[in-house]
Amino acid sequence: MAWTLDTQHVPDLARGAAVLGTGGGGDPHIGALLATQAIETHGPVTVVPADELPDDAVVVMVAMMGAPTVMVEKLPSLDEVVAPLRAMEPLLDAPVTHIACAEIGGVNSTIPVAAAAALGLPLVDGDAMGRAFPELQMVLPTLFGLSASPMAFADEKGNTGVLHTIDNLWAERIARVACVEMGCSVIITLFPQSGAQFRQTMVLGSLSQATAVGAAIAQARTANEDPVARAVEELRGRELFAGKVVDVERATTAGFARGHARIDGEAGTLELSFQNEHLMAQLGDEVLVTTPDLIMVLEHDSGEPxxxxxxxxxQRVRVIAAPADERWHSPAALEMVGPGYFGYPVTTHRFDGTPDPGDRRGTADTTLAPTDTLEAVR
Amino acid sequence: MAWTLDTQHVPDLARGAAVLGTGGGGDPHIGALLATQAIETHGPVTVVPADELPDDAVVVMVAMMGAPTVMVEKLPSLDEVVAPLRAMEPLLDAPVTHIACAEIGGVNSTIPVAAAAALGLPLVDGDAMGRAFPELQMVLPTLFGLSASPMAFADEKGNTGVLHTIDNLWAERIARVACVEMGCSVIITLFPQSGAQFRQTMVLGSLSQATAVGAAIAQARTANEDPVARAVEELRGRELFAGKVVDVERATTAGFARGHARIDGEAGTLELSFQNEHLMAQLGDEVLVTTPDLIMVLEHDSGEPxxxxxxxxxQRVRVIAAPADERWHSPAALEMVGPGYFGYPVTTHRFDGTPDPGDRRGTADTTLAPTDTLEAVR
Structure with missing residues (x-):
């Protein structure tokens, strides 16, 4: 059933999206601020479940592309948020009827709320990943053969562009260099699709799920229950590790934040490897979990992502893991977003620690030393 | 009067455009090949003088952007040549009626011929510079406040993009990084304008002039006259220097070919500085001529550019100079294309060797040592 997303839902959505964003997606407070401002100015947003979407609806995803650290310095205006859709719309066969999220993760769950409010359009309950990934072709619609084109981008200065590319990797490549030249933070609109396509290609209900996860953590805190345990329950995941952050290496290269974090706990030292998002968790030589399943770091007591x-x-933290949408475990999907793509020469491991049967890269070597891993990161 | 540009005119146009291109614009034979193929397939092209253009004509410039050296490796197809116009046209108020050249220079004088033939549209006799410059904002229409947007780009793979930018420098910046990512050679369409605007903002008759220059050089050779003297006469210029090339330094950086050439002759050593195009000629410490006036290198006996x-x-060569369109000598124009913009800290010098009264940068230092010049090149 459709529901109304008002300012009071924004903090829960932002918190839950920061959990599902697996470390990426930028400061959720910034995104929450933008969504709240938009709702206060233009009114609340209707969230429509996918099963109520007309088959011929025209749904477009809205997202921020670039370095979230830059966005903090220059919060997008509502003009910037609606500009790429205005640039793209003349190239579509019909006007856009609905807005959607490209990913559930940090600002990219709340920027579509701001866009929907400013445009006066409903938001569909769902996203293209069920988590966050760093590159724009890394969405389930790509696996269904959908084109990201026409895709549009806009900066805060008023520059816009619209691309038609032969595949979604080219959309990523051209938009990424334009984004970097335009100041490392642009708003993009992409993957125009019908209501019928949306139901087939997207992760359904993830906006509601993110809001529920965020609310569950807050409720557990109020009720003096364990917020981390509640988050694990909501996500049908497991707790991997608890400890203290003892080392963080981070470098921003080619528009991404790449690095490692080490966490000391009773069971040893957990190493997390990330490119914007957490992509691999290892305990000593043992790979525990890898992308595409979700690896999340929560504050030890409050459960804040x-x-x-x-x-x-x-920081005293707990690391939890949860299953990704099952479609991310196909061989084709693992080619696109498995650990190999990101330069980690390990077999895909599911959230429960088992090797992924979908991983066909044929390597039997599922372990490697942390120093090897460091060198393997591109 | 309108005239018909057929395959027999292409060699003269290509040769004359290589002269007026002042060293830039790429291998004229490649551009000639493309234009000849297009005319053979689609028929000859009608060249319309600007005074016969309807006021409400919709004229769009077609050009190659990138490193001409790359284009030799992957000659654009006619599909690529027409693709950016197809991408841009839905964003215009009316269909495109005429094609124009952005510059007179190498391939960028013959690619528009190919585009006009393939599209079945007339070509207007004129261009936006009356010579060649390396960056896309460096055209007279920019000085008249015209926007390059919507501007479109297309590569040989089938990727296209359309930009709307707040000024023409942003069009250059975003298109340049996209061009580099797409393989350093794209076809662009830009500066849509009316017939009335064309008459005000463009260099009129330059396509005919280029063809006449190219024909004059060929005729002088046949008649055993001096082709270089004939070219100087056609361009109302002067011969600067004759000698032997003794040194060429060249580096391709950020999509441009930058460097220096030294020519030994009876009067001493002439140094030419270039960024795609020749931008400054110095004899010892003395600045002879700088951009925006034209500096051209011709083969000593044949006059071939x-x-x-x-x-x-x-190589035994002769260096000649000729006046640019007078509008390039305004203070605003010299800010954009004078020697200072290219990193040469000298006063603008006209083709006849006199300091340019339009140069308001207030530097009295009109001389510098060749070593200083080398370091000044960005």
Whole structure:
């Protein structure tokens, strides 16, 4: 059933999206601020479940592309948020009827709320990943053969562009260099699709799920229950590790934040490897979990999600894991978003620690030393 | 009066455009090949003088952007040549009625011929510079406040993009990074304008002039006259220097070919500095001529133009200079294309060797040592 997303839902959505964003997606407070401002100015947003979408609806995803650290310095205006859709719309056969999220993760769950409010359009309950990934072709619609084109981008200065590319990797490549030249933070609109396509290609209900996860953590805190345990329950996941952050290495290269974090606990030292999002968790030589399943870092007691750029020495944290949408485990999907793509020469491991049967890369070597891993990161 | 440009005009146009291209614009034979193929397939092209253009004509410029050296490796197809116009046209108020040249220079004088033939549209006799410059905002229409947007780009793979930018420097910046990512050679369409605007903002008759210059050189050779003297006469210029190329330094950086050439002659050593195009000629410490006036290198006896990338040790050459369109000498124009913009800290010098009264940068230092010049090149 459709529901109305008002300002009071924004903090829960932002918190839950920061959990599902697996460390990526930027400061959720920034995204929450933008969504709240938009709702206060233009009114609340209707969230429509996918099963109520007309077959011929025209749904477009809205997202931020670039370095979230830059966005903090220059919060997008509502003009910037609606500009790429205005640039793209003349090239579509019919006007856009619905807005959607490209990913559930940090600002990219709340920027579509701001866009929907500013445009006066409903938001569909779902996203293209069920988590966050760093590159724009890394969405389930790509696996269904959908084109990201026409895709549009806009900066805060008023520059816009619309691309038609031969595949979604080219959309990523051209938009990424334009984004970097335009100041490392642009708003993009992409993957125009029908209501019928949306039901087939997207992760359904993820906006509601993110809001529920965020609300569950807050409720557990109020009820003096364990917020981390509640988050694990909501996500049908497991707790991997608890400890103290003892080391964080991070470098921003080619528009991405790449690095490692080490967490000391009773069971040893957990090493997390990330490119914007957490992509691999290892305990000593043992690979515990890899992309595409979700690896999330929560503050030890409050359960508040911690993004990769907010990780600091001395933080007491708990690391949890949860299953990704099952479609991410197909051989084709693992080619696109498995650990091999990101330069980690290990077999895909599911959230429960088992090797992924979908991983066909034919390597039997599922373990490697942390130093090897460091060198393997591109 | 309108005239018909057929395959027999292409060699003269290509030769004359290579002269007016002042060293830039790429191998004229490649551009000639493309234009000839297009005319053979689609028929000859009608060249319309600007005074016969309807006021409400919709004129769009077609050009190659990128490194001409790359284009030799992957000659654009006619599909690529027409693709950016197809991408841009839905965003215009009316269909495109005429094609124009952005510059007179190498391939960028013959690619529009190919585009006009393939599209079945007339070509207007004129261009936006009356010479060649390396960046896309460096056209007279920019000085008249015209926007390059919507501007479109297309590569040989089938990727296209359309930009709307707040000024023409942003069009250059975003298109340049996209061009580099797409393989350093794209076809662009830009500066849609009306017939009335065309008459005000463009250099009129330059396509006919280029063809006449190219024909004059060929005729002088046949008549055993001096082709270089004939070219000087056609361009109302002067011969600066004659000698042997003794040194060429060249580096391709950020999509441009930058460098220096030294020519030994009876009067001493002439140094030419270039960024795609020749931008400054110095004899010892003395600045002879700078951009925006034209500096051209012709083969000593045949008068055949030599592009900057074709300059080689041992060539016997003559260097000639000629006046640019007078509008390039305004203070605003010299800010955009004067020697200071290219990093040469000298006063603008006209083709006849006199300091340019339009140069308001207030530097009295009109001389510098060749070593200083080398360091000043960005």
């Amino acid at each position: 911690i993004t990769t750029e907010a990780l600091r020495y001395g | 030599i592009t900057t990338e074709a300059l080689r040790y041992g």
